[in-house]
Amino acid sequence: MKIIIGSKNPAKIKAVETVFHSYQAEFISVNVPSGVRNQPFSDEETMKGAINRAYSALKEGGGDIGIGLEGGVQETEYGLFLCNWGALAEEGKPPIISGGARIPLPKKIADRLHSGEELGPVMDRFTDKEDVRKKEGAVGIFTNGKISRSEMFTHVVKLLVGQYEYRSK
Numbered sequence: 001m002k003i004i005i006g007s008k009n010p011a012k013i014k015a016v017e018t019v020f021h022s023y024q025a026e027f028i029s030v031n032v033p034s035g036v037r038n039q040p041f042s043d044e045e046t047m048k049g050a051i052n053r054a055y056s057a058l059k060e061g062g063g064d065i066g067i068g069l070e071g072g073v074q075e076t077e078y079g080l081f082l083c084n085w086g087a088l089a090e091e092g093k094p095p096i097i098s099g100g101a102r103i104p105l106p107k108k109i110a111d112r113l114h115s116g117e118e119l120g121p122v123m124d125r126f127t128d129k130e131d132v133r134k135k136e137g138a139v140g141i142f143t144n145g146k147i148s149r150s151e152m153f154t155h156v157v158k159l160l161v162g163q164y165e166y167r168s169k
């Protein structure tokens, strides 16, 4: 089985490889456009990004399964929340979709996003670190290391694979 991941981000790749471990699949990661803004600003837009990535990856890599993982934010009455969505694509079938854990972002961070910046670079400046988005992620920073971005995506991919197995029964 050939699984194509629509991203070169190691936090996303690790999640897919971990969950599909028992499948002994071949993994290929490709950079594909999400078809949405670099910083998606709603669940809907983030979901769409994940689905676009999944089908583009499937097509580009010529595999059996395409996986798209996308991070974004969603406005609520209680602040701006991190949101993450995943999609699994198979040729000729509707997407399988799952969502990840969500936590509010501190106001300081939300303000930067509202003024048009992307979360990735904002987090690097905030933490004085490099490539936070490829490592613990904002979720790791604001949960004091309890849940890394890769762990969060692992949960999302588990939800995808479980539904995939159920559909294939």
Ligand SMILES: O=P(O)(O)OP(=O)(O)OP(=O)(O)OC[C@H]1O[C@@H](n2cnc3c(O)ncnc32)[C@H](O)[C@@H]1O
Binding pocket: 006, 007, 008, 009, 012, 038, 039, 040, 069, 070, 071, 072, 118, 119, 120, 121, 123, 132, 133, 134, 136, 137, 138, 139, 140, 149
């Ligand atoms: O290479 P790709 O797959 O695009 O990986 P990415 O890190 O850019 O991830 P997304 O495009 O899915 O995320 C959309 C934006 O939100 C940022 N982002 C999302 N979650 C984040 C997190 O946990 N920590 C840091 N930045 C995050 C990310 O850097 C982008 O600016």
Ligand SMILES: [Mg+2]
Binding pocket: 038
């Ligand atoms: Mg991106």
